[in-house]
Amino acid sequence: MMNRMACAALLFFSAQTANAVDLFNGRDFSGWELKTSPAAGVDSVFRMLPGGVVASTGQPSGFLATLNTYRNYKLHVxxxxxxxxxxxxxxLHISDGPLDRVWPLSLQVQTKRGNAGDLLPMAGASFAEALTSAAGAEPRIKGHTAPDSERPVGEWNVCDIVSRDGKVEVTINGVYQNSVADSQPASGRIGFQLEGAPYELRHVEIVELN
Structure with missing residues (x-):
């Protein structure tokens, strides 16, 4: 059963969908920047498919990021x-700074199979809560708190994220999975990792909050 916090978050998100902006325009990748190693053109890595679906080859390693920055928002992916x-x-909150190999200063919401909802401080990012990974282990992780809520392979998964002044909350397929406070950086660009596996995106929508 969905807990009260998850219910409240989803109801609030639904009430705000009229103000949602799709971060992909359905035509091209204007408004986005691809950073990979080795360098690749965005059209060789991502494709626009019918129905507003964005397909990625998942490689080479790197990330696709918005040009715009965001702080307080609700993100639906x-x-x-x-x-x-x-x-x-x-x-989340991709910012300038030294890279960790190809990964930027940011907060990662994990979508890895079996780990969806984990939170990872990347390349020097931080948050108030303790990590659940062993001391000194890499990657550094705060694991998701509820049982796995991913859907079977081939079905669409839904991630809803609320970010407000450094507090980040994550819901996966209607299950409240994680949260952190005092995340640093608390604002920045939004992006998607490339780690070798092809995937598809749709309905990547944001509602900015006051």
Missing amino acids: EWRWSGKPGNGGIL
């Missing part, structure tokens, strides 16, 4: 694996 499920993530 739907994703599924195109073939064998693999590794990936939604990057």
Whole structure:
């Protein structure tokens, strides 16, 4: 059964959908920047499919990021694996700074199969809560708190994220899975990782909050 916090978050998100903006325009990738190693053109990695679906090859390693920055918002993302499920993530608050290999300073919401909803402070990012990974282990993780709520391979998964002044809450398929406070950075760009596995996105929608 969905807990009260998850119910409230989803109801609030539904009430705000009239103000939602789709971060993909359905035609091209204007408003986005691709950073990979080795360097690749966005059209060689991502494709616009009918019905507003965005398909990714998942490689080379790197990330696709918005040009705009965001701080207080509700973000809705739907994703599924195109073939064998693999590794990936939604990057929040991407900011300038030294990269961790190809990964930017950011907070990752994990979409890796079996780990959806984990939160990872990337390349020097931080938050108030303790990590659940072993001391010194990499990657550094605060694991999701409820039982796995991913859907079977081939079905669409739904991630709803609320970010407000450094507090980030994550719901996966209607199940409240994680939250952190005092995240740093508390604002920045939004993006998607490339970690080798092809995947698809749709309904990547944001509602900015006051």
